[in-house]
Amino acid sequence: MSKSSDKSHEPSCSQCGSKGSGCEHSHDKHPEHFEKALARSTLNRIQHKFLVMSGKGGVGKSSVAVALAMTLARQGYRVGLMDVDLHGPNVLRMLGLNKPLDPTTTHLFFTVEGLENLKVVSVEAFMPDRESAVIWRGPLKHQAIQQFISDVDWGELDYLIIDAPPGTGDEPLSVIQTIPEAEAIIVTTPQEISLADVRKSIDFCRKTNMAIVGLVENMSRLICPGCGKEIRLFSSGGGQRLAAAAHVPLLGSLPFDPHLVELADMGRITQLQPEESPFLKAFGELVKGITAKSSQ
């Protein structure tokens, strides 16, 4: 089959299933059908979709999403990173992607120097400046998330990592509606106040039929740079207890890492190396667990 006649990647109409001009339904009258079909055609070319979420704010969702995407990309996987934390997007800042996206570009994603197999998309790229607040209600957020899928030229991907805002509101719900096969990676810190909110995230996943890949406990301990002794910053073992009680796997416990804060603040998170960063080092095992599960 010649390339030009290959319609396998063209979206098919959600009403009749025909591709391209073979469809008799009016998509001018119902553009949402076409948008949905376009999103589905894009999603069919992405193997695994993970939503990084938590009931609690500030537990390290973005850090986990970025480090996961970075580690997978370093291992040679084709990775997309999509920031749907519409009110507090941090992904571009952490990666030092400060320049506005070229408005004439058709592919609508950023690439990261040295990690050309990592594509990054964030609402921040479309705001007039980085200080502008997004003041949107649910339907607009839903539309934005759908367009992040349908309008971005993601191409073939092994993994799409989606960074969600805290809680169980519009954004994770829109992700599930747009990407029903998305699976959750839930981030918590060990203290009870965080675990209580995370139980709600687990309940959210169960009520919406979203599969849970597992739980990640972040900031579980500090490794003293002087003597190497482990210091428990918060109460210990919370992630493990919650994982056991909720019957979800504990994917890993990530240590507190001052290097991470420093480099993320400077927009140089890609300079983190597992040899110097206990946080990134712990991702070695975590990614092994995730890739093993996703290849089953």
Ligand SMILES: Nc1ncnc2c1ncn2[C@@H]1O[C@H](COP(=O)(O)OP(=O)(O)OP(=O)(O)O)[C@@H](O)[C@H]1O
């Ligand atoms: N393991 C860690 N060690 C040290 N600092 C960390 C760790 N994880 C996250 N941080 C720091 O904590 C802060 C919050 O992290 P991050 O933005 O990833 O959290 P979040 O859950 O995405 O936040 P939000 O709820 O606002 O979206 C950042 O300054 C980040 O550098």
